[in-house]
Amino acid sequence: MELQVKNISPNNFEQCIKCTICTVYCPVLSVNPDYPGPKQAGPDGERYRLKDPEFYDKALKMCLNCKRCEVACPSGVKIGDIIQTARIRYDHHRPGLRDVILASTDEMGSIATKMAPVVNTMLSLKPVKVIMDKTIGVDCHRTFPAYAGRTFESWMKHKAPDQTVYPHKVSYFHGCYVNYNYPALGKDFVKLMNAIGYGVELLDKERCCGVAKISNKLISQATRDAELNIRSIRAAVAKGQPVIGTSSTCIFTMRDEYPHVLGVDNADVRDSIYLASKFVHELVDEGKVKLVFRPDFHRRVTYHTPCHMQRMGWAIHSVELLRMIPGLELVPIESACCGIAGTYGFKKENYATSQAIGKELFDSILNASVDEVVTDCETCKWQIEMSTGVPVVNPVSILAEALDVEATRKANGL
Amino acid sequence: MIYDTIIIGGGLSGLVAGVKLASAKKRVAIITSGQSALHFLSGSIGLLSAVDGEPVSDPIASLEKLPENHPYNKIGAGRISSMAGEAADILKAAGIVVDGNAGETRYRLTPLGAWEPTWLVMDGIASCPHPSKCPWRKATVVNFHGYLDFFPEYVADGLREAGIEAECHEVKLPELVRLRKSCSEMRAASIAKILRGEVLRKLAIELNALGGDSEVLLLPAVIGLKSMQETEELQAMVKKTIRYVPVIPMSVAGVRAQSMLRNYFEKLGGTYFLGDSVSRGNFSDGRLESVHTANLGETVLEADDFILATGSFFSQGLVAKPDAIVEPVFGLDVDQTAERTERYDKNFFAPQRYMRFGVETDKEFRVSRGGKTVANLRAIGSILSGADPLKEGSGAGIALLSAVCVARKLITLN
Incomplete structure (x- = not known):
C-alpha cells in the first residue's frame, strides 16, 4: 500500500514513455535553459517528488502553464497539470504583495473602475511605472489595460428588459476583463447573440475564473471563486441556459483547471460551458442560425x-x-x-x-x-x-x- | 462539419495521404492526438532492406519473397515502383528534398557509424550508393563541445571501415555551452533552436578555421528545425561540403519533415486538429458515417471516407491488453496470435511475432469490425498487419506507399 502511494499520482505521469517530444514544443525551454523542461519538471520529477517532497525544484515556477506540452504528447500525459499541482502541493513560498495585486483582478477592478480616469492616468505615468518596477517588481515596460468608467454588469442591468423578448436564452460569463476594462466586447457579444435570436442574461453571481490566482498560488481564494462560479453555472444550466464566455482562458480554466488543478468537480455542467465562437459556429454549422454580412466590410x-x-x-x-x-x-x-x-x-x-x-x-x-x-x-x-x-x-x-x-x-x- | 475524407492520425502516413487528397481538391481533415513518430525519423526512408534476415539489394525484385498478407503485396509489385516515385514527389512538393529511387538501395550512416541500406535520404544526410563507392577520400567528423548524443569516434570508425580516412574535431560555441545548464537538455532540437543567424555565422568561422585536407565535414544533424534555410545558409558560408549524420532522437530532420508536411497540407486547404482524439464513431449499414472527438464534444465530423493512420504500439494505434491486442478507436479486428505466449520469442534479437500484428484489411486496405468489412474505412501505415518493419527496414516505406495507394483509390472513386 505504502509503495503504491509513492508511485501513483492523480495525473497520469506513469504513462510517460520518455520520448521527449514535449521538450521540442516548450516555449520556455526554447529561450531559457534554466528551466528544466516539461519532461523533467513534469512526469520525471513527479516520480521523485512522490518519494520525497525535498526533490521539488523551485524552477517549476518558470512554467507558463501554456499546455503546449500536453498538446504535443503522443501518450496523453497531462504534463502541465502535473507541474501546476506540484507547485501547489510542494512550493510553500507565500505569494508577495505584487503577486496578490496582479492576481486579484476582481478586487482591483471593482475599486479601479470607480475612479477610472485617475487610475488610468496614474498607471500610464512613467514615474509611477518606474516606482512599481523598483518597489514591487511589476516590469516598467508593461502597459496596463485601461479601466472602464462603468462596469459591463451595470450596463447590462439597463439592458436586461430587452433580453426577455428573444426565443432562446444564454448566460454570459463576461470575466474580469470585459467587466472592468473592456465592456465593448461584452456589448458586441450581446449584439451578435441578439441578432441570431438569443437573449443574454448574466449569471446570478460571477467571480474571476481564477486563472491568475492559480498561477500566483492563491489557491484557497481560487477554489472559493471556482465553487461559487460552478454553483451559478449549475443554476443557469438548470434553467436550460448554456454558459458562454468570450475569453478562451476563462473558459479553459472553468472546464479543465477546476477539476484537474483545483479539484472542483464540474462534470455535470462542463459540456454546457462554451466559448462564444464555438457556440455560434456550431449553430451555423448545424443550420440552426444564419449570419448575413455587410457587403462593405473589408x-x-x-x-x-x-x-x-x-x-x-x-x-x-x-x-x-x-x-x-x-x-x-x-x-x-x-x-x-x-x-x-x-x-x-x-x-x-x-x-x-x-x-x-x-x-x-x-x-x-x-x-x-x-x-x-x-x-x-x-x-x-x-x-x-x-x-x-x-x-x-x-x-x-x-x-x-x-x-x-x-x-x-x-x-x-x- | 462535413469533409470528403477524415484521416485519423497525423504522422507520415496520414500527412502524405492528406496532402495527396488535398492536392486533388478534396476537403480533408486530419485528427491527431499529439505529435507523431515522425519525430524519430532519422532522415532516411527505407523501402525494403532485408527479407527473412537476408539483405536486399533490389527492393522491387525481392517483393515476391514477402508473405501474402504483407502491405506491399496488397499494393501489388507492379504498382510499387510508380507509387514510390509519386511518394517521393509528394515529399518534394512539401519542400522535403530527397535522394534515391526505389530500384536501388542506398546506404546512409547511422548515429553509431554503421552503414545501413535505405531508399530515400533527405537532403544533406550523409549517404552513398554503396560504402565501397563513397565519393570521399578523407572526412572530418565535427562535434559540438559538451554534446553527448553524437559519437564522432564511432562514425570515424565506420568511415575507416569503408576505406575513408577520418579525423575528429570539436567546436566550442559559448551559446551552446549555456544549454548544458539543464543537464538533460543539450539535445538535438534545443541546439537547432540556437544554431541560427549570428550563432550560425560563428559556427561557419569555426568550421572554416579547421583547415586540413579532407573533402567533407560531417556534422551531427542538429541544424534546421523548421526548414532547410539554416543548412543552406551554413553551406553558403563554409568552403567544404557539409553532410549530416543522424543523432540520438529527437531527430531534427524528423521534426522538420513533420512541420513541413503539416504546413503544406494546411496551405492546400487541409484542416489539422492537433491534440484531439476520436472518442467514438457512428456506424450504419457497414459504413462509418461520422466521428466525435474529445475536444469538439457534440460537434459531429462527417465524411464520405475515413482513413485510420493511428500507428502502431508507440502511438497507441494498437494497445496490448493482457488477453489481446486491441485497436482502441473503433475496436477493429486485429490480426494476432491467440495465445499470449506466442507473441514473443524469448531471444530478444529474433524476429518477434507481435511486430507483425495490426488491423486486418482486405486487398483495398478496408478494415473489418466484428468480422464485417467497413466499406469506407481504410487503414494505412504502421497499424497494418503483415510486416515486420524493424527487421525489413520497411516502416516508413509502408507508411508512404499505403498512403499513396489509398489516396489514389479515393480520388478515382469519387
Missing part, C-alpha cells in the same frame, strides 16, 4: 491561436467563422505562444523571457502585414498590441462589426 487579418485555445482544440471554430465573412482576407500564421501567460509577463523577473518567447509570433504577425490580429484571449491581445503595434480584436467583435444586423435578424425569423 479587412485583412490573421488568427492567433492562444495556448489555451490550442489545448481546447477550438481554434477551428473561430477560424471557420472568420472564413464566412466575404470581405475578410485571412492570412494563416504558425501557432506560437505570445509569451505573456497572464500575469507571468508582468513580473519584472519574467519580462525578458516573455518577450523572447513571443518573438517568433511577433515576427510572423509583422510579416503577414495585416490590418488586425484576431484572437480569443485578452492577455494575448495586450502582449501582441504592445509588442507589434498591430491592433488585436476578439472574433466576436469582428463578427459584430461585419454583421448586417437587420438582414441577419430577418434571416433568423425575428
